[in-house]
Amino acid sequence: MLLGIDLGGTNVKVGLCGPNGRILAGDSISTDATRGPRDTIRRIAALAKSLIGSRRIRACGIGVPGPLDLARTRIILAPNLPGWNNVRVPSILRRSLGIPVVMENDANCAAVGESRAWPRCDGFVLYTLGTGVGGGLILKGELWLGASGAAGELGHMTVAPDGPLCGCGRRGCVEVYASATAVSRAAGVPAKAAFAAARGGNAAAKGAIATAAWALGIGIADLVHALHPDLVVLAGGMAAAGRALLEPVRAEVRRRVFPVHREKIRIEASRLGDDAGWIGAALWAARKIHDR
């Protein structure tokens, strides 16, 4: 049995799953990041222990936002978790739980979890559309970390080099057009409500969704030219809009790739939703501990 944790800026999801990702139990608490990492980690450990009960847990994985050090011992920079920079989350948590803890980027964990729901993909790409835009790549069944461990930053591929300023300090990243934050700002309503507003004829909402789809389409078309993944999955609250988001993204990608690519383009919405992160963290932990 495995323990998975998905640490977000607002909530923390904690769950137990089997070695193939089957959900056995799960719950969530608020992050309350301002109370400091030790307080949050203490409450995570308490929830985990109550879920575990008398069961035997083989490994624990935790997905966290922001870039990590290559050895996965510390969070380097967590803009949405003030006070968590340089905190050694896995070692603190291991002391509380008494089991090995593996930390990984949250979007990478979501990619590991989500990819289990889509078998037979040599190239699997996940976009997480939230406060920012993250991503994860599973290539030939393996999470691709890259030279720095910080691959999969799909939100910071450039759409338009003279576009609006991004939080990363550069211009025209996918994230400035396609995050839930960007859609909400342009639509004047929360991102999830923008799709209903667009159906009702709201021009700002329509424009916000069209812009997000255009930017995602350019980013995904770039990935198709470079990698041609079998499948691109969109996750995060906005992906719940289903075809209202998928169709304009698919159309933009089809316009931008070669005929030889076009027959094999598959862009879908997440199947696991919010559970992908913690399940992926748990499965990744099992994998890493097996490798040690």
Added chain:
Amino acid sequence: MLLGIDLGGTNVKVGLCGPNGRILAGDSISTDATRGPRDTIRRIAALAKSLIGSRRIRACGIGVPGPLDLARTRIILAPNLPGWNNVRVPSILRRSLGIPVVMENDANCAAVGESRAWPRCDGFVLYTLGTGVGGGLILKGELWLGASGAAGELGHMTVAPDGPLCGCGRRGCVEVYASATAVSRAAGVPAKAAFAAARGGNAAAKGAIATAAWALGIGIADLVHALHPDLVVLAGGMAAAGRALLEPVRAEVRRRVFPVHREKIRIEASRLGDDAGWIGAALWAARKIHDR
């Protein structure tokens, strides 16, 4: 012993190498594509036979421009080889040579060959800067072909969606700024001469090189965000300029990636030069025939 062929729009290189890519013999002939594929293939076979002499050849690989069908039996579209579309190159050549023939995209072959000169790279990316801009990816030691077999089209990643029209029908691709054709057009002299002209103070040549470096920098930074390869190699005649091309590209990439990426960015010029294509074709053929 292996036979490798690199079929270009102007010349065809043919060579023999050992199982690890060591060069044993090589020569080239002009393509004369207008005389038709059968004529060119006949002359390739004649040159190959004269190089082979009494030696025993295990496999033959041929690198060809343009997208191929997924089974690698035909060239689908070869803009620089009029009359070669849908020609079954491997089967014609096999009948002449009496050995198994494997066909692959020329930039993919160059990536296979060049990557042998750079050991210990989990993520290896090659750009070929020529008439167009091609590319190839070697991930964990394996050529990455993608869902359609047409991954590695790095010249058609988007730099600026409202940029100049590209030969592919879209706007602002890497290729419209960074191919030898584009540099030559903007500089008013051949691409190889543009670097000397820029050193001599020629403003058009300086601008052409700066624009090419800017576009390559955006494309490579996108790949760093997505994949973070250990190494990016620039090949083709322009790469012979060395630091005059590499330095502005490196500077642009460093500006565009995260601090966590910046420590592990490596961008170099090709070590094998023109030989990478035919050597890679030969090595790839050996690999594919071993798998059969």
